[in-house]
Amino acid sequence: MEKVYRYAVKGEKTAGDELILTEAACEFLAELHDVFHERQAKLLEKRGKKQRAIDAGTLPAFRKETEHIRREKWKIADIPDDIKDRRVEITGPAGNRKMVINALNSGAKVFMADFEDANSPTWENCIQGQLNMYDAVRKSINFTAGNGKNYRLRNDAAVLFVRPRGLHLKEEHFQVDGTSMYASLFDFGLYFFHNATELVSRGSGPYFYLPKLEYWEEAAYWNDIFIYAQQRLDLNNGTIKATVLIETLTAVFEADEILHALREHSAGLNCGRWDYIFSYIKKLHKHDKYILPDRSQVTMTVHFMRAYSLYVIQTCHQRGAHAMGGMAAQIPIKNDDQKNIKALQKVREDKIREVRDGHDGTWVAHPGLVPVAMAVFNEYMPAANQITRLRNDDAVQAEDLLTVPKGSITEKGLRQNIIVALRYMEAWLRGYGAVPIFHLMEDAATAEISRTQVWQWIKHPDGKLENGRKIDVNLVKQITEEELQMIKVEMNEQSFTTDELERAKALFLEMISSDELVEFMTIPAYKHLIDKGRDSC
Known part of the structure; x- marks a missing residue:
C-alpha cells in the first residue's frame, strides 16, 4: 500500500506559490522528511556531543579511524564540462529577482543562488527564490523595474548553483505530521524536484553548494539524499554535483573524508572564510587561549587562515577536485574615486594570492568586481583550472590550523x-x-x-x-x-x-x-x- 504523507503549508499565500507548491512537489518534500528527518536530528545531536568534548579540552584533530582515506590514492568522479572552468563565481540571495538576473548576466562563470547566509528566510523570500530558480533554469526569468527598465537573461548567463540552508535550521512554514521540516531538505527538495530533469535536458545539471558541514558523516548523509532523490526522478547516479564549503574548524580536518563521502557527487571544496572565522571562535569559545583580535586583523595571510587555504588546495588537487577561493566582500564605492581604487586594489591583491597559491576560482559579492577577479585569473590561470597543480611542498599540521593570530x-x-x-x-x-x-x-x-x-x-x-x-x-x-x-x-x-x-x-x-x-x-x-x-x- 502506497504511503500517504500528511503535510501542511503554514505560510501565507505568496505570489507564484501555486507553481512551486504543487501537490506532487509537496508530497516529494514530505517523503524526504519521512526518510531523512530522524537521521538529520541524530547528526545534530552528534554535533552537540562533539562540541562538549571540545569544551572539555579535546581539540579538533585529524581522525585516526579515517587515516586510511587520507593515505589511499583515489579521485572524485569526472567534473561535468559546463563547470570545469569556475574561475569567478558570484553569489547573492535567491529571492531578489533583479539581483538574480544581474548576477547571471555579470560575466561570472557561476552564480550561486543563496537560500542561506545571504537570505533572510521569510516565507515570501523562500518561495520567491524557488520561483526565480524555476524561471532562471528555463531562461525565462525577467524583471521590470519601477522606472520601466526591463531585465532579461543574456545568452552567456552563468551556470547556476544553489545553496540550501544549513542542517541546523528548520522551515516552520512546512510541516509533516505536525513536525517542521528541516530547511536544508525543503530548499534542496523543491529546487531538485522542479528543475533537475529540465537542467539535464539543457546539458547541465542540478549543482549545489553545501554549507556549514562539520564532519564527514554529514557529507555521507547528503550523499544518501542525492542517491535517493536521483532514483526517485529516474536520473543517473552522479547527476547531482555538490561543492562543500569548508567553513567550520572541524570540517577542515576532515576535508579528505568529505570529498571521499561525496566522491560520485563532488564538485570540490570552497574556502568559506567568514564562516570559518566564526566557527574558530565558536568551536574554541571555552578556551581562554584562543581569543581573536579585531576582525579586520584576521586576514587570509595570518597563519591559521593561510594554512587552512593551502590545506584545502592540497587536498582537492590530490583528489582531482576544484579548490575554490573565498569571498571578496567589497562593493564599488560611488562618488569617491580614490577610495574605490583602493578597494578594487585590495580585491586584486586578494585574488592574486589565491590564484598563485593554486585556487581554481574565487568568489565575489558584486557584479562590479567580476572584471577585476576575472582579469587576475585570466592572467595567472590560462587553463580552465589548475587541478593538476599539486601543493605537496607545504605540509599542514594540526597545530597550524589552530595557531592563534597576534593582534x-x-x-x-x-x-x-x-x-x-x-x-x-x-x-x-x-x-x-x-x-x-x-x-x-x-x-x-x-x-x-x-x-x-x-x-x-x-x-x-x-x-x-x-x-x-x-x-x-x-x-x-x-x-x-x-x-x-x-x-x-x-x-x-x-x-x-x-x-x-x-x-x-x-x-x-x-x-x-x-x-x-x-x-x-x-x-x-x-x-x-x-x-x-x-x-x-
Missing part, C-alpha cells in the same frame, strides 16, 4: 562589530539577508563574527582594549546605545522606522550577555520572523 583589540574594532551586528540584524528582520555596510556586503557569517567576538571579549580575561580596559557587558551596552542613536539618525533621514532596530538591539544584548554562547544568531532571530508573519496574517 590587538581596539575600540574601533569593538564599535564596528556592534554596528555590523545591529545593522545586519535589523535588515535581516526586515527580510534582507545581504546588506551593504561600510562598503562591504555583509551577510549572516560576518554578522556572526561580529557578535561572537564581542561575547568572547566579554567572557575571557584577555578581552581588553589596547588601553587595558576590560571589555564587559556595561561597556558594550554603553557603546551600543551610542551607536544606536547614530544609526537612528541615519535611518530617519532615509525614512526608515526603528522597530526592527530595537528588536535587533534586544537580540544582540541578550546574546552577548548570555552565559553560554548562542550557537547561531539566526535561530532566535528566526522566531521573530515567524511571530512577525503571524501578526501580519
Whole structure:
C-alpha cells in the first residue's frame, strides 16, 4: 500500500506559490522528511556531543579511524564540462529577482543562488527564490523595474548553483505530521524536484553548494539524499554535483573524508572564510587561549587562515577536485574615486594570492568586481583550472590550523562589530539577508563574527582594549546605545522606522550577555520572523 504523507503549508499565500507548491512537489518534500528527518536530528545531536568534548579540552584533530582515506590514492568522479572552468563565481540571495538576473548576466562563470547566509528566510523570500530558480533554469526569468527598465537573461548567463540552508535550521512554514521540516531538505527538495530533469535536458545539471558541514558523516548523509532523490526522478547516479564549503574548524580536518563521502557527487571544496572565522571562535569559545583580535586583523595571510587555504588546495588537487577561493566582500564605492581604487586594489591583491597559491576560482559579492577577479585569473590561470597543480611542498599540521593570530583589540574594532551586528540584524528582520555596510556586503557569517567576538571579549580575561580596559557587558551596552542613536539618525533621514532596530538591539544584548554562547544568531532571530508573519496574517 502506497504511503500517504500528511503535510501542511503554514505560510501565507505568496505570489507564484501555486507553481512551486504543487501537490506532487509537496508530497516529494514530505517523503524526504519521512526518510531523512530522524537521521538529520541524530547528526545534530552528534554535533552537540562533539562540541562538549571540545569544551572539555579535546581539540579538533585529524581522525585516526579515517587515516586510511587520507593515505589511499583515489579521485572524485569526472567534473561535468559546463563547470570545469569556475574561475569567478558570484553569489547573492535567491529571492531578489533583479539581483538574480544581474548576477547571471555579470560575466561570472557561476552564480550561486543563496537560500542561506545571504537570505533572510521569510516565507515570501523562500518561495520567491524557488520561483526565480524555476524561471532562471528555463531562461525565462525577467524583471521590470519601477522606472520601466526591463531585465532579461543574456545568452552567456552563468551556470547556476544553489545553496540550501544549513542542517541546523528548520522551515516552520512546512510541516509533516505536525513536525517542521528541516530547511536544508525543503530548499534542496523543491529546487531538485522542479528543475533537475529540465537542467539535464539543457546539458547541465542540478549543482549545489553545501554549507556549514562539520564532519564527514554529514557529507555521507547528503550523499544518501542525492542517491535517493536521483532514483526517485529516474536520473543517473552522479547527476547531482555538490561543492562543500569548508567553513567550520572541524570540517577542515576532515576535508579528505568529505570529498571521499561525496566522491560520485563532488564538485570540490570552497574556502568559506567568514564562516570559518566564526566557527574558530565558536568551536574554541571555552578556551581562554584562543581569543581573536579585531576582525579586520584576521586576514587570509595570518597563519591559521593561510594554512587552512593551502590545506584545502592540497587536498582537492590530490583528489582531482576544484579548490575554490573565498569571498571578496567589497562593493564599488560611488562618488569617491580614490577610495574605490583602493578597494578594487585590495580585491586584486586578494585574488592574486589565491590564484598563485593554486585556487581554481574565487568568489565575489558584486557584479562590479567580476572584471577585476576575472582579469587576475585570466592572467595567472590560462587553463580552465589548475587541478593538476599539486601543493605537496607545504605540509599542514594540526597545530597550524589552530595557531592563534597576534593582534590587538581596539575600540574601533569593538564599535564596528556592534554596528555590523545591529545593522545586519535589523535588515535581516526586515527580510534582507545581504546588506551593504561600510562598503562591504555583509551577510549572516560576518554578522556572526561580529557578535561572537564581542561575547568572547566579554567572557575571557584577555578581552581588553589596547588601553587595558576590560571589555564587559556595561561597556558594550554603553557603546551600543551610542551607536544606536547614530544609526537612528541615519535611518530617519532615509525614512526608515526603528522597530526592527530595537528588536535587533534586544537580540544582540541578550546574546552577548548570555552565559553560554548562542550557537547561531539566526535561530532566535528566526522566531521573530515567524511571530512577525503571524501578526501580519
